[in-house]
Amino acid sequence: MSSTLFSSTWYRVSEMRPQLRGQARLARHHYRSKLWYVLQDQASGRFMRLNPEAYRIVALMDGQRSLEQIWEISCENLGDAAPTQDEVLQLMTQLHQANVLLSERKPDLDDLEKRRRKLGWARLKQYLGNPLSLKLPLWDPDRFLSAVARCLPAGLLPWLGLAWLALVGSGMFGAAMHWEELSADISTRIFTSENMLLLALAFPVLKIIHELGHGLALKLFGNSCHEMGLMFLIAVPVPYVDASQSTALVSKRQRMIVGLAGMMAELAVASVALWLWAQAQPGVGKAFLHQVLVAAGISTVVFNANPLLRFDGYYVLADWLEIPNLGQRANQYLGHLIKRHLFRLGADQPASDFHPPLTPREAPWLLSYCLGSFVYRMMIAVAIVLMVAQQFFFVGVLLALWSAWGTVGAPLFKHLKYLWANPALEGRRGWAWTLSLGLSSALLAVVFVLPVPSWTNTEGVIWMPEQSRARASHACFGTELLVEPGAQVKAGQALLGCSDPELEAQYAQADAKRRETEARLAQAQALDRLQAQVQEAELRHVRQRLADLRQRREQLAITSPVDGEFVMASPQDFPGRFVDRGEQLAFVLQPRNFSLLAVVGQGEVDQVRTRTTRVELRSVENVGRLLAASLNREVPAATNQLPSLALSLQGGGTIGLDPASNEAGQGPQSLNSLFHFELRLLGDELPRAVGQRVHVQFVHPHEPLAQQWYRPLRQLFLRSFAT
Numbered sequence: 001m002s003s004t005l006f007s008s009t010w011y012r013v014s015e016m017r018p019q020l021r022g023q024a025r026l027a028r029h030h031y032r033s034k035l036w037y038v039l040q041d042q043a044s045g046r047f048m049r050l051n052p053e054a055y056r057i058v059a060l061m062d063g064q065r066s067l068e069q070i071w072e073i074s075c076e077n078l079g080d081a082a083p084t085q086d087e088v089l090q091l092m093t094q095l096h097q098a099n100v101l102l103s104e105r106k107p108d109l110d111d112l113e114k115r116r117r118k119l120g121w122a123r124l125k126q127y128l129g130n131p132l133s134l135k136l137p138l139w140d141p142d143r144f145l146s147a148v149a150r151c152l153p154a155g156l157l158p159w160l161g162l163a164w165l166a167l168v169g170s171g172m173f174g175a176a177m178h179w180e181e182l183s184a185d186i187s188t189r190i191f192t193s194e195n196m197l198l199l200a201l202a203f204p205v206l207k208i209i210h211e212l213g214h215g216l217a218l219k220l221f222g223n224s225c226h227e228m229g230l231m232f233l234i235a236v237p238v239p240y241v242d243a244s245q246s247t248a249l250v251s252k253r254q255r256m257i258v259g260l261a262g263m264m265a266e267l268a269v270a271s272v273a274l275w276l277w278a279q280a281q282p283g284v285g286k287a288f289l290h291q292v293l294v295a296a297g298i299s300t301v302v303f304n305a306n307p308l309l310r311f312d313g314y315y316v317l318a319d320w321l322e323i324p325n326l327g328q329r330a331n332q333y334l335g336h337l338i339k340r341h342l343f344r345l346g347a348d349q350p351a352s353d354f355h356p357p358l359t360p361r362e363a364p365w366l367l368s369y370c371l372g373s374f375v376y377r378m379m380i381a382v383a384i385v386l387m388v389a390q391q392f393f394f395v396g397v398l399l400a401l402w403s404a405w406g407t408v409g410a411p412l413f414k415h416l417k418y419l420w421a422n423p424a425l426e427g428r429r430g431w432a433w434t435l436s437l438g439l440s441s442a443l444l445a446v447v448f449v450l451p452v453p454s455w456t457n458t459e460g461v462i463w464m465p466e467q468s469r470a471r472a473s474h475a476c477f478g479t480e481l482l483v484e485p486g487a488q489v490k491a492g493q494a495l496l497g498c499s500d501p502e503l504e505a506q507y508a509q510a511d512a513k514r515r516e517t518e519a520r521l522a523q524a525q526a527l528d529r530l531q532a533q534v535q536e537a538e539l540r541h542v543r544q545r546l547a548d549l550r551q552r553r554e555q556l557a558i559t560s561p562v563d564g565e566f567v568m569a570s571p572q573d574f575p576g577r578f579v580d581r582g583e584q585l586a587f588v589l590q591p592r593n594f595s596l597l598a599v600v601g602q603g604e605v606d607q608v609r610t611r612t613t614r615v616e617l618r619s620v621e622n623v624g625r626l627l628a629a630s631l632n633r634e635v636p637a638a639t640n641q642l643p644s645l646a647l648s649l650q651g652g653g654t655i656g657l658d659p660a661s662n663e664a665g666q667g668p669q670s671l672n673s674l675f676h677f678e679l680r681l682l683g684d685e686l687p688r689a690v691g692q693r694v695h696v697q698f699v700h701p702h703e704p705l706a707q708q709w710y711r712p713l714r715q716l717f718l719r720s721f722a723t
Contacts, residue, residue: 007085013092016103018070019063024100026055027250031322032359040248041100047247048098049324053083054091063102067092135240138229141215149219157220164268171271178278182293198284199291206266206295207239210304213265214243214312217258221249252319259316263300270296307369308376321365330370333363342439343432345424378407451702456608459653460598460617460679461644462692467562468593470586473555476500478574482557485568485586489560495586496558496574503556507549514542564588596629596679597643598696599655603715605675609634611700615679618695620652627694628682638673646693653693 023042028035029049037055039048050058056078060070067088075082083091095101152160175182215225227242246258270293277289303309307317310327318326339345358366381403415436419425425432476498483495517539524532560566568574568586579585596617600608617627640658645668647653658669679696 005084007089009089010085013089014066014068016067017063017065018061018067018092018095018101018103020058020061020095021100021102025248026058027248029250030252031324032362034359038248039098039100041098046098047244048094048100053078053081057083057088057091058095061101136230136232137227137242140226141212141228141241142219142224142226145212145215145219145225148216152220154220164264167271168264168267171267171274174271174274174278178274182290195287195291198288199295202288202292203295204237204239206269206292209269210262210266211239211241213261213263214258215241217261218243218245221246221251221254221258223248246315247324252322255319256316259312259319262312263304266296266300266304306376308373309380321362323362323365326366326369327373330366330373333358333366334370337367339424342435343425343428345428374407381407446705448704448706451704452708454700454703454708456600456604456612456698456700458598458600458604458696458698459647459655460596460677460694460696461646462694463595463597463643463678464587464589465593465595468564468588468590469584470495470558470561470588472498472558472579472581472583472585474498474500474503474552475581476503476556476579478577478579480575481568481571483566485566485571487566489564489566489588491560491562493560494557495560495566498556498558498579500552500556503549503552507546507553510542510546510549514539514546517542558585560588562588562590562593564590594681595632596681596694596696598677598679599642599647599670599674600677600698602638602673602675603712605638607700607711608675608677608698612698613701614699616697616699617679617681618697620693620695623695629679629696630682632678632680634678635676638675640669640671640673642668642670642674643676644668644691644693646691651693 020039021041025040025042027038027040029038030036035052037050037052037058039050039058041047053074056074057070060073065073071083071085071088092101211228215228218225223245225241225243225245229240230237231240232238243258246255249255249258273289273292273296277286277293280286280289304312307313314326318324323329419429419432419436477500479497479499481495482497483489483493489495517535521532521535521539524535565588566586567589574585612631615629615631617629619625619627642648642655642657645651647655648657648668648670649655655674656671658671
């Protein structure tokens with residue numbers, strides 16, 4: 001409350017006899033155990049919140065009492081809590097600007113025109129402030145929603161809620177049952193031209209059902225919904241309805257249901273689509289139902305349920321916390337903290353001077369939401385601008401400048417204007433400028449000057465050198481295991497027995513040829529010396545052929561290349577199996593000789609090559625254990641071939657696979673080119689699982705944050721816009 005009870009301008013309005021317009025509607029609300037009154041202008045859809053003291057003033061406005069009489073009555077009834085004349089004037093100004101106030105005075109047409117223009121300019125500023133989300137009203141759905149609501153009697157609503165729970169519960173159960181089939185190779189199933197077309201058809205239908213869910217919930221609770229249209233998100237038309245009338249609902253539960261109604265409708269459709277998908281035969285219909293499930297899941301989880309964006313989740317969270325205008329109030333609270341604790345404005349006043357006063361446990365919510373939503377909105381804005389700029393560079397640059405002004409430029413300009421001319425800083429303006437410049441300089445120093453730890457994170461797999469692999473020297477059929485898996489073996493020890501019937505036949509034929517040639521040689525030596533020389537040459541050739549075949553017979557047995565532990569997958573399948581020449585059949589493990597193959601993207605490869613001081617490893621199975629390693633060698637050329645599926649998204653890693661590689665049978669291929677680095681494990685703690693995924697950190701010398709941020713931003717720009 002102001003320190004002065006009287007106002008020097010009170011005489012100008014003291015004889016005014018105000019009253020509320022007919023379209024004004026008041027409702028009692030409780031927010032965090034405190035009573036508030038919500039004043040709604042049903043013509044414009046605007047709302048005002050009044051505390052009990054302000055409500056006492058508004059309730060006395062009947063068109064008969066003068067403003068002087070209203071203030072005197074409030075002083076008698078409220079005592080020390082009565083508002084000052086300046087506060088009454090401020091309340092009258094707000095009611096006048098909201099266009100809910102009438103008086104005996106003739107309306108000022110010029111003033112009405114100014115208010116109309118001001119309202120139009122405010123809406124335009126709202127659109128310009130968010131260039132990535134523009135709205136175009138198209139239709140008044142109130143009559144349609146009223147007709148649907150009449151088909152749903154109030155007594156049926158609890159049963160509809162139970163039916164929804166049963167339907168969505170069965171859908172979640174079905175999703176768990178078919179999860180592997182639903183998620184198998186999902187990137188290939190979504191990002192094909194045919195499936196993207198199906199997704200483009202499914203998404204608008206889902207969103208129309210979603211938005212009509214909000215409107216129908218409003219009608220069922222006795223309110224109206226008069227606006228439906230298209231909201232252009234990144235130039236993509238998305239249906240929307242104006243559900244702001246839910247603010248007038250007294251029940252917190254009803255307001256939350258209106259906010260959740262769209263997601264509830266979408267989940268119901270997804271549950272029906274799931275059961276139809278499970279019964280459908282492969283084809284276009286089943287693919288369309290799968291895209292419905294994908295669209296419902298992504299739009300609900302990523303966007304609508306996310307409270308950091310101004311969609312359904314935000315309003316549900318605000319109603320649950322009982323903090324109306326959560327985003328605006330969070331920003332105001334952060335500004336209040338800066339003014340009070342940094343600029344020392346009002347430091348001699350109690351901490352509860354923030355208006356409206358904070359309730360217990362409200363401050364942490366406001367502060368965390370203000371910071372979290374700002375960071376998240378910045379990330380979303382950057383991602384959207386880059387996505388648009390890849391297709392339309394000029395438009396992307398304009399959006400980037402537009403978004404930068406709205407998120408950084410405009411607030412900075414307002415702050416400078418506040419420092420320059422706001423009368424509240426009188427006597428402390430120098431301190432405010434000094435503090436602002438000092439904090440800005442410190443922030444710039446931290447970003448551009450102060451060296452901080454630098455590293456490159458990636459993933460790799462435990463690998464073995466080539467000499468640890470037991471391979472078949474010749475094509476053959478497996479006969480027996482000469483050593484049990486898990487046993488310790490020596491280099492050269494036979495591990496697996498193989499046979500080659502064709503080789504045996506060739507050996508028998510060569511041996512018979514040898515005997516025949518020896519007999520002919522013995523006969524020729526007694527009769528014809530020239531013929532004997534011919535047979536001797538033939539015999540040498542046959543014996544050489546026989547020696548080669550004998551060596552091949554001896555090499556059919558697969559031996560251990562080194563000392564170590566014999567390991568083989570599915571040893572029971574080896575007898576009778578055909579083995580190609582060079583095929584890898586088993587391993588001889590030597591943990592001391594294990595290596596690690598790490599993959600590094602093109603943007604980080606130069607940093608890893610030239611500025612790595614040490615390498616640290618952490619197994620995904622035991623993140624707390626730190627393993628030491630050194631950089632051994634690098635494959636000099638970039639490749640899309642992945643050394644192991646364990647590094648892919650399907651195997652739990654972070655690298656996306658190229659869907660076309662599966663169709664071509666080329667093995668796992670990454671979407672982006674990668675460089676392979678072989679690391680040598682150091683120390684006594686060694687892994688024993690070949691193919692195990694490992695987190696790898698290449699540690700670099702300390703450098704400022706700006707230098708660290710510049711490299712990925714430059715790479716991102718080149719990757720996005722290079723032709």
